[in-house]
Amino acid sequence: MTASRLPTNHPSYFIDGDTVIWSHSDRALWAKDGSPLPIAHPQAFRCMGGRWFTDGEHVIVQAQQGSGTVSYYFYRIEDADIASFEVLNERYARDARQAYFITGKTIRTRSPQAFRPLVYPDWRWPQSGPLEPVTCTHAYYAVDAESAYFNGKRVIGADGATVVGLPGNYIADAQHVYYLGQHIEADRASLVVAPNGAGPLRMTDKIGPIDDGKRKTALDQAEVERWRDFFTALPALQDYWWHRLQAPAASSASALAVEYDGHRLTGLDPDTFAVQELPVGHGLAGVFCGDAHGIHWLHRYSQSECALTPLSPWPIDSLQALGDGYLSDGATVFFAPNHYETPQALRKVDPAGFTVLQGYWARDASRAFYRGKAKKGVDPYALRIAGCYAWDDAQLFCDDKPLKVAVPHAALQVPHPSFLLAGEQLFFGRRPVSAKRVHLPTLEFLDADFARDRKHAYIVGHVNLVVIEGADPASFRVLETGRAADAAREYDAAALKETTAPATD
Structure with missing residues (x-):
C-alpha cells in the first residue's frame, strides 16, 4: 500500500483521495459497463459483511458474471435503508422494507424481518469415530413467513411457514419437496434423508430412491443391495420400496414391481404393464413403458443400469408415434430426438391440430416446428419442404438453419434432396457449388x-x-x-x- 492510500475495514479495499481502490485489480471500483462507479462519500467506505459495502449513503455490492471464467463489477442499491440494512450471508441481505440477492435482485418480501437464509441438518465424517450431526446454512436458499427463495427467485408453491431445509439443495414444506428451487415428485410424508454408513447422503420415500431431484424408478439387484446398510441402520422405517423388494407379495398386483430385460422396475402395476418400442429421431427406436396410470421413458445407461423418467399420466396404450420422432399420448405432443435423450413435451400444442410434415418439420394451427422447436415467423400453411430444404414466402432453411438466396422463393427448385437450385446458383446443403x-x-x-x-x-x-x-x-x-x-x-x-x-x- 502506498503512503497516500488509507486502509478500510476490509484488507482488499483502500481509499486514495476521492477514489476507492480494489487491490485485486488495483483500480477504482467500476460498474457493469466498465465505467467508474459513483461513490458518494469515499472516505466513509466500509465493508458491511462479505461482498456488501456502503459509502454511508448507498449500499455497494461486488457482483460477478460467470462461474468458470469470472468477471467482476460493482453496483449501488439506490433505495436501501442504510440504518436497518443487515447482511445475512454472502448472497442475501435485508433492510426494514425488503430483501436483496447478490445479483442485484430486489426481493419484495411481505415479511422482511422474517427473511433469513435457510438452515438444514447435516452430518460430518470425522477422521475417526461416529458421524457427527451439524447444522449448516444454505448458500442459495432463503425463507420468509410466506415463501422460500432460491438464488433470489421465489420458489413457486412453497409455503414459507412450514419450509425446512434439507441437505443436497433440497427443501420441503408441509406438502411438497423441492430441488434447486423446483417442485419434484416425492411423497413428503415418507421422505427420509440420512447418511449411508461412511458413504454419501441418501434420500428416499416409500415409492423409491431420489437422486439429483429425480426418482430412480429402474433398479437392478446391485442397486437394491447398495441400500441395505441404509435401511438396516434405520429399522423404524417399514414398508418402503426396499422392504417390498426383499419379500415380494404373493399377489403380483400388489407387489408394484415388474421385470423387464433383466431390470426390476418399481412403482408400476404388473397387471397393466406394457412396453412399446417406437421410432424416434435418426430412424432409431426408443423404449417406452408404463401401465394404466402413466407412461415412462426407459433410458439405458449400460447393460446393467437403466432409469425411468415419467412422461405422462395417461395410460401406456394411449401413446402413439406420429412420425419423424414425434409422439402423442392424446393430450400432449412429444419430440424424441434419439434413443438416449428424454422426449420433450411441446408447449401449448393441441394434438388434434398437430400434423407431422416431412424431415422433422411439423405444424399446428399457428406455428411450424423443426425437431420439436417452434420456428418464429414461419407460415406453417405456406411451408414447402423438399429434401433438406424448407421455405415459405419469407424464409428459407437448410435443415433448421436460415439460408439467403437472390431469387424469389417461388422460383426455388430441389432437383436432389441435398441440392437447391436458386436461379443460376446451385447449393449443396448451405454451400454454393x-x-x-x-x-x-x-x-x-x-x-x-x-x-x-x-x-x-x-x-x-x-x-x-x-x-x-x-x-x-x-x-x-x-x-x-x-x-x-x-x-x-x-x-x-x-x-x-x-x-x-x-x-x-
Missing part, C-alpha cells in the same frame, strides 16, 4: 447417387458432386440402385463414395 465446376444448364441428377452434365459424370459424394474420372457423360446411365455404367465400364456408388470421401485423422 461453383459454376466453374458444374455446367448448370445441362446438369441432371439421374438418381440419389449419380448425376451428369455435358462435361462430366458425377458421384453425389459426402460433401459435394465429385467427378467420376474417365466416365463418358454422353453414355452414362443408371443400371439399378447403387450401380451405373457408360459405354466402357460399370460404376459402384458405395465404392466411389468411399474413395472420394474427405480424409479424416
Whole structure:
C-alpha cells in the first residue's frame, strides 16, 4: 500500500483521495459497463459483511458474471435503508422494507424481518469415530413467513411457514419437496434423508430412491443391495420400496414391481404393464413403458443400469408415434430426438391440430416446428419442404438453419434432396457449388447417387458432386440402385463414395 492510500475495514479495499481502490485489480471500483462507479462519500467506505459495502449513503455490492471464467463489477442499491440494512450471508441481505440477492435482485418480501437464509441438518465424517450431526446454512436458499427463495427467485408453491431445509439443495414444506428451487415428485410424508454408513447422503420415500431431484424408478439387484446398510441402520422405517423388494407379495398386483430385460422396475402395476418400442429421431427406436396410470421413458445407461423418467399420466396404450420422432399420448405432443435423450413435451400444442410434415418439420394451427422447436415467423400453411430444404414466402432453411438466396422463393427448385437450385446458383446443403465446376444448364441428377452434365459424370459424394474420372457423360446411365455404367465400364456408388470421401485423422 502506498503512503497516500488509507486502509478500510476490509484488507482488499483502500481509499486514495476521492477514489476507492480494489487491490485485486488495483483500480477504482467500476460498474457493469466498465465505467467508474459513483461513490458518494469515499472516505466513509466500509465493508458491511462479505461482498456488501456502503459509502454511508448507498449500499455497494461486488457482483460477478460467470462461474468458470469470472468477471467482476460493482453496483449501488439506490433505495436501501442504510440504518436497518443487515447482511445475512454472502448472497442475501435485508433492510426494514425488503430483501436483496447478490445479483442485484430486489426481493419484495411481505415479511422482511422474517427473511433469513435457510438452515438444514447435516452430518460430518470425522477422521475417526461416529458421524457427527451439524447444522449448516444454505448458500442459495432463503425463507420468509410466506415463501422460500432460491438464488433470489421465489420458489413457486412453497409455503414459507412450514419450509425446512434439507441437505443436497433440497427443501420441503408441509406438502411438497423441492430441488434447486423446483417442485419434484416425492411423497413428503415418507421422505427420509440420512447418511449411508461412511458413504454419501441418501434420500428416499416409500415409492423409491431420489437422486439429483429425480426418482430412480429402474433398479437392478446391485442397486437394491447398495441400500441395505441404509435401511438396516434405520429399522423404524417399514414398508418402503426396499422392504417390498426383499419379500415380494404373493399377489403380483400388489407387489408394484415388474421385470423387464433383466431390470426390476418399481412403482408400476404388473397387471397393466406394457412396453412399446417406437421410432424416434435418426430412424432409431426408443423404449417406452408404463401401465394404466402413466407412461415412462426407459433410458439405458449400460447393460446393467437403466432409469425411468415419467412422461405422462395417461395410460401406456394411449401413446402413439406420429412420425419423424414425434409422439402423442392424446393430450400432449412429444419430440424424441434419439434413443438416449428424454422426449420433450411441446408447449401449448393441441394434438388434434398437430400434423407431422416431412424431415422433422411439423405444424399446428399457428406455428411450424423443426425437431420439436417452434420456428418464429414461419407460415406453417405456406411451408414447402423438399429434401433438406424448407421455405415459405419469407424464409428459407437448410435443415433448421436460415439460408439467403437472390431469387424469389417461388422460383426455388430441389432437383436432389441435398441440392437447391436458386436461379443460376446451385447449393449443396448451405454451400454454393461453383459454376466453374458444374455446367448448370445441362446438369441432371439421374438418381440419389449419380448425376451428369455435358462435361462430366458425377458421384453425389459426402460433401459435394465429385467427378467420376474417365466416365463418358454422353453414355452414362443408371443400371439399378447403387450401380451405373457408360459405354466402357460399370460404376459402384458405395465404392466411389468411399474413395472420394474427405480424409479424416
